[in-house]
Amino acid sequence: MLEIGTQTHPLPHQDALYVLLHRNQVLVEQDNLFLIPFTHFQPNSKMSAIYCGQWQGQDVFVCRFESVPKGFTEVGLRELLFLQDQDHYLLLSRAHQLSTWDRDHQFCGRCGTPMQEKHIAEHTKICPTCNLRHYPRISPCIIVSICKDDHILLARGLHAPKGKFSNIAGFVEAGETLEQAVAREVREEVGLEITNIRYVDSQPWSFPHQLMVGFFADYVAGEITPAPGEIDEANWYHIDNLPHIPNSATISGQLITHHIAHINNKK
Ligand SMILES: [Zn+2]
Known part of the structure; x- marks a missing residue:
């Protein structure tokens, strides 16, 4: 089961697992595996990784790619979700929702300033100009x-x-x-x-x-x-x-x- 946890979110690191997205598709390895070790892909410099929680003791992050990296296949989110047990379903849902929130809340909805993400124990984006906060939308x-x-x-x-x-x-x-x-x-x-x-x-x-x-x-x-x-x-x-x-x-x-x-x- 994914532990969402209450500790300060870590920064992306090499011992973590990653959920990789391209548009609304999930990038998978053989047998539809979607939890990808860091050594299996080439991170790109513009890529922002969002912390999702801990899966069997390992940190999990989600990030979006602008193209499909070598060695990966794209699978539709719905198709992949239908193949999962409950725990994997919830993990994949959370990763996709957090990534969508990150992509769609880059700017303050009130004053248009680029939002800043706080590295605290919850997902929050704060506007440095007017202090408006955005949390993941549900x-x-x-x-x-x-x-x-x-x-x-x-x-x-x-x-x-x-x-x-x-x-x-x-x-x-x-x-x-x-x-x-x-x-x-x-x-x-x-x-x-x-x-x-x-x-x-x-x-x-x-x-x-x-x-x-x-x-x-x-x-x-x-x-x-x-x-x-x-x-x-x-x-x-x-x-x-x-x-x-x-x-x-x-x-x-x-x-x-x-x-x-x-x-x-x-x-
Ligand atoms: Zn603002």
């Missing part, structure tokens, strides 16, 4: 599995491939609680009223910096009415006869599987 999103007797609701977004269904999900609005966001998204996307909204699990989703917060809920009232321009199709599916659902590495796939087990246990 955007909460709700995702909810809704049941009605032994059926669950699955929807297909406008851009999802035909036959591929998932849960209702959406960003939490400013000033809203998680439960309010769940009820609102369900009302907006499929026109249903729900109750008994309860937290189940969460998962970082690094595209680019969401934290998916997963819930179960029960149907109360309403006819399914897909939101035009957002949901192409939504239906109640019997738990023994589901369409294609998301990969089990995703919180969506896990919520559906857990919900089915939960409904079966109640029978």
Whole structure:
């Protein structure tokens, strides 16, 4: 497991492991290995490395390359995340999110001065002119599995491939609680009223910096009415006869599987 730790962040060094990125791709060695020892690549002088934490006693940094160095292959972040166990998934998500934060917060959003990174025990960028601080951005999103007797609701977004269904999900609005966001998204996307909204699990989703917060809920009232321009199709599916659902590495796939087990246990 990655230890995020509370000690002052070290500077990059030769005994550390590195996660190397090129655009939104991850650079891997044979067998999709993405934790790269320092001796396996040529650091470039403009490269900035961000500290991620300790992995099995070794410091881990993430850095971006402007081109693909010799001996490495590019793999899509999503594809690589789906191959990981939970600990590697969280490590890779964190590395990608910290690197995105670093790339996207080079200048002060208030006065435009180049930001300075503080080498302290947390990730902070400080504007030397107006003292504005930036921390890594995390955007909460709700995702909810809704049941009605032994059926669950699955929807297909406008851009999802035909036959591929998932849960209702959406960003939490400013000033809203998680439960309010769940009820609102369900009302907006499929026109249903729900109750008994309860937290189940969460998962970082690094595209680019969401934290998916997963819930179960029960149907109360309403006819399914897909939101035009957002949901192409939504239906109640019997738990023994589901369409294609998301990969089990995703919180969506896990919520559906857990919900089915939960409904079966109640029978
Ligand atoms: Zn400033």
